[in-house]
Amino acid sequence: MSNLFRQLLQKVGSGSHTTENLAREEAATATKMMLLAEAKPAQIGAFLIAHRIKRPTGEELAGMLDAYEELGPKLQPRDSEQPVIVLGVPYDGRVRTSPITPIIALLLTTVGKTVIMHGGDRLPTKYGLPLIEVWQGLGVDWSGYSLPQIQQIFEQTDIGFIYTPKHFPLTQTLWEYRDQLGKRPPLATMELIWSPYGGNAHVMAGFVHPPTEAMFHTALGLRGIKQFTFIKGLEGSCDLPRDRTAIIGLSSPTTPQQLERLHLAPRDYGITSKNVPLVSPQQVIQDLKAVVAGEAGEMMQTALWNGGFYLWRSGVCADMISGMTTATELFKSGAVAQKLQQLISCLANHSSA
Template identity: 65%
Template sequence: MSTVFRDLLKKIASGEHTGHNLTRAEAATATKMMLRKEATPAQIGAFLIAHRIKRPTPEEIAGMLDAYDELGPKLQPIAWEQPVIVLGIPYDGRTRTAPISPVTALLLAASGQPVIMHGGDCFPTKYGVPLVEIWQRLGVDWTGLSLEKSQQVFEKTGLGFVYTPKHFPLTNSIWEYRDQLGKRPPLATMELIWCPYAGNAHIIAGFVHPPTEKLFQNTLALRGVTQLTTVKGLEGSCELPRDRTAIIGITRTSELDETGNISIERLHLSPRDYGFTTKNEPLGTTEELIADIQGVLNGKPSDLMQTALWNGGFYLWRCGICSDMREGIAKAEELFTSDVVTQKLEELSSNLLS
């Protein structure tokens, strides 16, 4: 048993009147001790559930990110003037709505905007469809690549994927606790804004509850990160919904505001204003999803194509490739119908095999 870890556990698990938040350094220490299994299983389980009940602070999440930076992998910088997009969707899969993020990543890469994704396999508590499985079904298997090979693919195609079970195996044991506890620990929230890239990055993070968005902003401000887009997205992802107005937070400056926080501009986008039906595409079988995605890549009109255009148009505009949403949507449609995105998928697949 680790007495050091026990003291950290006592701080967060002592209740409303006698408990205390961890400092950033203490949170980093606790995270490293859990990842390295220097704490006992009883201590780790108690810490994860106590921390969830207490709710993490920006300083604690910043410390967790510090630990990931120290122990985890990073793709190295490439020669690109604009920030690389990091789509943080490692959560625990999708169960209700059809995911479109791999298509969005292909679209951006085909437009010259590099993208990095990260995540793992089917995780508790939802045990939904993970993005890595969608990529596999499209002919792109990230799971067997070394980090060095992923770097090569990233440099050649503009698309990278950090597959945590292989590239960051220290995290594997932590997620075993998620099923046993029946709840996501704050580490799962932290991973949404984790940046496994050593260069200039623009972090895209999805959220469900407004306090989470504020937690992201304040945490990244402590780390000096100012390039952030937050999306109240589908199932906690950074995918824009079609059944309601999309609530988005964007940064317009690379400087912190007078309070030392990230200055966020609120954006509300209504799908109806752009001619889209107000309905999310439900998730059927994985086979049906892949068939629908392949239809999108081949430029075929469908409900999922509307989701692809809605999201693609936004991100083409947000990355500065297009001047506004309408131009972005038109550009996305042009790229899908001209086979440019399909060609990017083929290029990606061939580079993985070479």
């Protein structure tokens, strides 16, 4: 098996003049061999850094997703035909700006949408604040539940979370390589558009570098995903920025192979141009709890800016203005707080295992 992997390594690591892109099937094979530790440690380290230097293609990302589809966990389809919203954020977390993603998940499920997130603990290379810790600060600890329990919670509350250390432990050894290499390999790019769901999904993912968006588009097209939203968000997340115009790529309802472009300027909607800095995890939790309680402030501005967009994009509201108005009403009425309490109660009713 190591001889087969060596052939794949030779293709991506042969230098600027002779390197070759992998076919989709080859990328899937390489990913599976790394996850299953069928390749030698030296080969895995070399492959990850060589592939980063080469840069991945959309076809290679599709192959990596194929491997995750085969080996990874999946929440099973629900009776509803509406697509599940999968929010993809960088696993290595946030270090400069406060995240709003869990609040958006609560907001969307308050109005009947379904949401799945995924991620792990503090991970390289940034070791930033991950989603799992934000949820824990809000009173929701996803880390102790089995996949069947998460499935039940998902069906009862419309929110699910794939906690990779427990639900996809094969990925954990690769994080050691990321730490030792000090760079994020293309696997980290692929994770942003991974959908751990067995049914129809609307993949919403953040990105930093513009070429990434084109790779996302190609990969999801090859995988048959017709609904997607790509956001040049804060620290690569799908949180809309407030300090600049939000650049967003949207799937076309009539021609999924085309990418529609949307630019949203915060000032056009009365949003101040200031991102909320990440001072400390404790402050993030305090600010998010204030939003859930309907209290005005800088974090509420972030919540309304993002909430308005996601309520519009998911089809709940006709436009951004009505989306922001609806988000304001849901926070102030206590509906989002009630949703959080429902989620906390549901987890309490399922003994962790």
